[in-house]
Amino acid sequence: MTPSYQQPTARGYYGEFGGAFIPEMLYPNVEELRTRYLEILADPDFQIDLQHLLRDYVGRPTPLFEAKRLSERYGTRVFLKREDLCHTGAHKINNTVGQILLAQRLGKKRIIAETGAGQHGVATATVCALMGLPCVVYMGATDIERQAPNVARMRLLGAEVRAVTSGSQTLKDATNEAIRDWIANPVDTHYIIGSVVGPHPYPDLVARLQAVISEEMRTQLLEKTGTELPDFVVACVGGGSNAAGAFYHFLDEPSVRLIAVEAAGHGIHSGHSAATSVLGTPGIIHGSRTLLMQDEHGQITEPYSLSAGLDYPGIGPLHAHLGASGRAEFIAITDDDALKAVSELSRLEGIIPALETAHALAALGQLGAGPNDVVVVNLSGRGDKDLETYLKNMDKII
Amino acid sequence: MNNRIKNAFASKQNLLNLYFTAGYPGLHDTLPLAKALVAAGADILEIGMPFSDPLADGPVIQRSSSAALANGMNLPVLFGQLQELRAAVPETPVLLMGYLNPVLQYGMEAFLKKAAEVGVDGLILPDLPLDEYEEMYHPLFQKYGLKAVFLVTPQTSEARIRRLDALSEAFLYLVSGPGTTGGTTLPDVEAQQEYFQRISAMNLKNPRLIGFGIADKTGFDRACEHADGAIIGSALIRALEDTDDAPATAARFVQGIKHA
Ligand SMILES: Cc1ncc(COP(=O)(O)O)c(C=O)c1O
Numbered sequence: 210m211t212p213s214y215q216q217p218t219a220r221g222y223y224g225e226f227g228g229a230f231i232p233e234m235l236y237p238n239v240e241e242l243r244t245r246y247l248e249i250l251a252d253p254d255f256q257i258d259l260q261h262l263l264r265d266y267v268g269r270p271t272p273l274f275e276a277k278r279l280s281e282r283y284g285t286r287v288f289l290k291r292e293d294l295c296h297t298g299a300h301k302i303n304n305t306v307g308q309i310l311l312a313q314r315l316g317k318k319r320i321i322a323e324t325g326a327g328q329h330g331v332a333t334a335t336v337c338a339l340m341g342l343p344c345v346v347y348m349g350a351t352d353i354e355r356q357a358p359n360v361a362r363m364r365l366l367g368a369e370v371r372a373v374t375s376g377s378q379t380l381k382d383a384t385n386e387a388i389r390d391w392i393a394n395p396v397d398t399h400y401i402i403g404s405v406v407g408p409h410p411y412p413d414l415v416a417r418l419q420a421v422i423s424e425e426m427r428t429q430l431l432e433k434t435g436t437e438l439p440d441f442v443v444a445c446v447g448g449g450s451n452a453a454g455a456f457y458h459f460l461d462e463p464s465v466r467l468i469a470v471e472a473a474g475h476g477i478h479s480g481h482s483a484a485t486s487v488l489g490t491p492g493i494i495h496g497s498r499t500l501l502m503q504d505e506h507g508q509i510t511e512p513y514s515l516s517a518g519l520d521y522p523g524i525g526p527l528h529a530h531l532g533a534s535g536r537a538e539f540i541a542i543t544d545d546d547a548l549k550a551v552s553e554l555s556r557l558e559g560i561i562p563a564l565e566t567a568h569a570l571a572a573l574g575q576l577g578a579g580p581n582d583v584v585v586v587n588l589s590g591r592g593d594k595d596l597e598t599y600l601k602n603m604d605k606i607i
Numbered sequence: 608m609n610n611r612i613k614n615a616f617a618s619k620q621n622l623l624n625l626y627f628t629a630g631y632p633g634l635h636d637t638l639p640l641a642k643a644l645v646a647a648g649a650d651i652l653e654i655g656m657p658f659s660d661p662l663a664d665g666p667v668i669q670r671s672s673s674a675a676l677a678n679g680m681n682l683p684v685l686f687g688q689l690q691e692l693r694a695a696v697p698e699t700p701v702l703l704m705g706y707l708n709p710v711l712q713y714g715m716e717a718f719l720k721k722a723a724e725v726g727v728d729g730l731i732l733p734d735l736p737l738d739e740y741e742e743m744y745h746p747l748f749q750k751y752g753l754k755a756v757f758l759v760t761p762q763t764s765e766a767r768i769r770r771l772d773a774l775s776e777a778f779l780y781l782v783s784g785p786g787t788t789g790g791t792t793l794p795d796v797e798a799q800q801e802y803f804q805r806i807s808a809m810n811l812k813n814p815r816l817i818g819f820g821i822a823d824k825t826g827f828d829r830a831c832e833h834a835d836g837a838i839i840g841s842a843l844i845r846a847l848e849d850t851d852d853a854p855a856t857a858a859r860f861v862q863g864i865k866h867a
Contacts, residue, residue, distance in 0.1 A: 220738065230707055232663040232733035233758035234782060236767075375669060381660070388662050393786040395762050493708045493734065494660070506681040507712030508659040 214460035214536055215416075217527075221409020224533060226526035229408035231496045234392040238400075239496075241315065243410045249314050250307075250417060262306045263421065266339070267296050269303075271422075273429035273585070278557040285578035288433070289560070289588045290426055292451065299563065299590030300419060300451045301332035305401055307418035309336040312399035319398045320344045323387040325352055325380035325447065326518035326565060327359025328590055329403030334368035344368040347386040349378040352517045359594050377511040380447070380521045384495050404448025405525035408496030412453075412525050419454025426585055427458055434583055441576055443468040444587040445569040446539075447483075447518045449525035455587035456537065466538065469528060470572045472514035472565075473541035483512035484541035485524045486532050494523040500532070515544040515598065518565040518590075540575055542568040545605055551592065552606040563590035564598060611700040611728050612754055612777045615650055616814045622836030623827065623865060624651035624816055625843055626704065627857075628671040629688070630680025631657070636853050637688045638695065643854035645696045647861035651816075652696070653731065653838065656685060656705030663733050665789035667841040670848075682713050686721050693726030702756060702777075704731040715744060719751040729754035729777045737767075741774060756780050761802045765809070772811040781806065781834060783819045789841030790820040803833035827864050839864065 214223070221227040221243075231239055249255055263269040271291045280287045292300035305322075312320060320337050322344070324330030330346040337344035346363055350372045353360050363370050376382040384406075391400045405412040405419075427437040442459055444452035446469045459465040474482040482488060489500035494509060501523040502510045512522040524532075531537035542550075547564060550571035555561045562570060566589045578584050592599065599606060615622060625644050629637045641652055657672035657680050664672070692701065703722060710718050710732065722730070730753055735744070740755065748755055754777035759768055761784060772779060784790065784799060806815065817830040818838030830837035843860050850856040 228736065228739070230734045230736055233763060234663060234733075234760050234785070234787075237760075237762040237764075375673075376659070385660055385662055389665070389787050392663065393790070395760070395785050492711060493706075495662075496734070503708070503712065505712070507709035508676060509708070510659075 214531065215457060217409065217413050221413065223527045223530035225491070226497070226499045226529040227409055227412060228498050229496055230493045230498065231408045232392070234395065235388070235408070238391060238395055239408050245315065246311065246410050246414050249311055255310055255314065258310050259307055263303070267302050267306060268294060269421065270425040270429070271295060273426060273433065275433065276558050279554065279573070282553070282557060283573045283578070284580055285582045285584050287573065288430070288439070288583065288585045290422060290455065290585055291588050292422065293560070293562065293566070293588050293591035297328070297332050297335050298593060299328040299332070300422065300454060301329040301403060302335065303421055303454065304403065304415050304418045304450060305329070305332040305336045308399070308401040308414070309340050309342070312342070312401070313340065315399060317397060317399035318342065319394065320401055321347070321387050321390050321398055322401045323347045323380065323383040323403060325349070325383065325520060326516070326563070327352065327356040327363065327594060328518065330368070330370070331359050331362045331366070333401050334363040334366035337368060338366045345390065346370050347373050347383040347390070349373050349380060349383045351378040352380065352383070355598060356517050356594055357597065379517065381509065388495065404450040405453045405527055406448040406495055406497060406523060412497065412527055415450050416453040416457060416527060419450050420457035422451070422454035422587065423456060423458035426455070430583070430585070438462055438465050439585045440582040441466045441468055441578055441584040442587070443470060443569050443572055443576070443584060445470045445519060445565050445589060446524055446528055447521050447565060448523070449528040451587050451589040453525065453527055455585070460536070467531065467536060468572060468576065469531070469537045469539050470569045471539060471541045472516055472519035472568055473543045474513040474515070476543055477541050481513035482541070483514040483519050483521060485522065486539040487541060489523065497526050499523050499526040499529040516547065516564040516568065518563070519568065540572045542571040546571040548602050548605045551599060560588070561592035562588060563592050564595045566590050611698060615700050616778065616835060619650055620835070621831040622650040622816065623648065623861065624653055624836060624838040625649045625861065626653040626655060626838060626840030627843055627847070628655040628657055628668065628675050629685045630675035630678045631671040631844070632674065632847050632853055634678040634680060634684070637685070638692050639854045640857050641692050642695050643858045644861055645699050647858040648865040649699070649861055650836065651700045651702065653702045653704050653840070656682065656703055656709060658706040658709055661706060663787055665787040665841060667789045667844050671844045682709060682718070686725050689725040689727060700728045701726065702729045702731055703727055707732050707734045716747055719747055719753055723751035723753055727753065729756050731756045731780065733758055737770065737774070745774065758782050759806070761785070761798070768806065768809065768811070772813050775813050778814045778816050778835065779811065780838065781815050781817045783817055783821065786819065788819055800833070807833065824864050
């Protein structure tokens with residue numbers, strides 16, 4: 210039997226990637242999580258609470274919509290998995306709902322999170338409001354500026370948004386600051402990380418909580434196409450949580466081609482890019498051994514993408530392994546091509562996607578998919594948060 | 608081989624270990640700072656290898672690390688400086704402190720070999736997992752005669768402290784309380800005493816130094832009541848932030864701790 214791509218080893222390795230490279234100050238926190246998460250996730254009471262919230266609060270299952278006009282445009286059968294219809298407007302809440310229930314069972318009294326685009330911050334602030342727990346969200350000062358609506362939403366939800374002014378003032382730096390907060394608050398605080406990154410067990414925990422996306426896809430595809438297996442699953446990758454969720458139940462189905470779409474920024478080799486699978490080399494970022502963008506001396510370099518949610522110099526260790534083993538294929542999409550995809554989906558299907566999601570949509574033309582192929586694009590989020598960026602770039606959109 | 612760490616703990620009490628970031632405030636300040644610190648009474652030098660994303664460090668060391676990187680500090684440059692430094696301070700233990708990623712890019716074995724060559728005595732790599740150290744790197748450290756220093760926190764379990772003690776041949780680094788380096792929150796003194804006493808009572812084979820948030824003579828003297836000495840970093844760096852004469856400021860800083 211070939212080993213499953215789904216499960217990391219006991220120490221959290223996917224192939225040569227993963228692990229938990231953390232200072233001693235974090236060890237008790239991470240160890241508590243590592244020894245308890247599987248047991249808590251499997252607990253029937255936890256599952257009852259989780260399923261209830263996913264259905265009645267998040268609004269799951271999300272629809273699988275056959276995009277007829279988009280299909281016609283690309284000469285293939287395109288389905289959209291509508292994560293943009295989740296409460297708060299993106300897939301991120303699948304993870305935060307699960308982690309807040311986990312935090313309660315660990316007896317934690319305070320929640321911290323990092324955020325890039327603000328979607329994870331909003332999803333965390335939302336579940337904290339729901340459960341009555343105090344919430345601190347770290348966000349890079351650059352991102353606070355370009356995702357203003359989400360900052361307002363977090364504040365309205367009662368969260369404290371702390372601006373991070375170190376480094377490039379984006380997602381990487383916000384994550385550093387959240388980790389430092391956790392070091393300073395080792396007993397009462399749970400860190401709800403927003404993607405399949407960080408030390409083991411986070412990548413596995415977040416992948417399991419996002420796996421509901423592909424679980425639903427299989428049922429819905431069977432209904433709509435007569436088979437559970439599509440030919441392609443396409444998703445954008447910042448840290449990789451929506452992609453992990455969309456790929457999860459297809460990882461061990463070799464006939465399904467998995468397409469991970471990164472942000473090329475101004476172009477992969479322009480010096481302003483976040484295409485980690487091409488520009489990255491193995492190293493350690495945020496407690497995980499994975500691919501990351503760094504210089505010859507092992508200093509982590511600053512990524513760039515117009516999209517705040519893809520502006521991260523690493524990828525989750527699962528994705529590094531999927532890339533290295535050839536199980537997933539990586540495509541990089543520029544800012545400009547993503548912006549074009551925004552207007553295309555808006556005008557052909559009446560759906561305004563998030564800028565992150567638009568990268569996945571822009572890959573449709575590069576798949577080589579035929580008329581009988583079934584392509585599922587994970588529509589990770591809606592575009593409301595990006596309206597200001599879209600307005601500023603109207604010339605490129607139209 | 609001359610075991611400078613062991614000698615220092617055998618011959619002295621109340622050891623003062625000073626941390627400073629290599630290449631800060633100026634790229635070539637590493638050597639003059641080291642000389643000034645030792646002349647003023649530093650017992651151990653802990654030299655920070657700057658990293659872009661120092662997760663366990665507070666704002667002061669974050670700033671000195673960014674500045675050092677901007678000055679052009681990197682491992683090849685540092686090894687060149689350390690060679691001279693060793694000749695200048697032949698008896699003082701020198702530890703390198705830093706994050707794993709730059710070390711891995713240099714190559715772990717190449718790094719250990721070079722560190723030993725230029726006279727480094729021990730290493731503090733806070734994000735190196737204990738399991739990986741034990742299985743993959745401990746034999747290499749031994750091959751090159753380098754000592755690993757491990758961190759212990761108030762949350763570290765007794766079983767884990769025993770394991771860290773067994774694997775170390777230098778000293779244990781007792782992190783004074785929750786927080787990153789330079790932590791400013793006032794410690795819960797009672798809980799801290801209980802923690803230090805609990806560890807003293809364990810009869811560990813290694814000596815112990817207390818670090819994080821110790822800024823002045825009072826803090827140093829208090830730490831010495833509970834351990835073999837203390838580590839001061841952020842407070843020294845802060846003193847170096849606004850001075851034109853880094854070695855003189857560093858010397859005054861040490862005198863203020865040891866001889867005031
Ligand atoms: C809508 C949307 N999609 C994708 C992402 C990227 O994250 P991940 O790669 O973890 O799915 C984000 C992150 O903020 C997002 O808001």
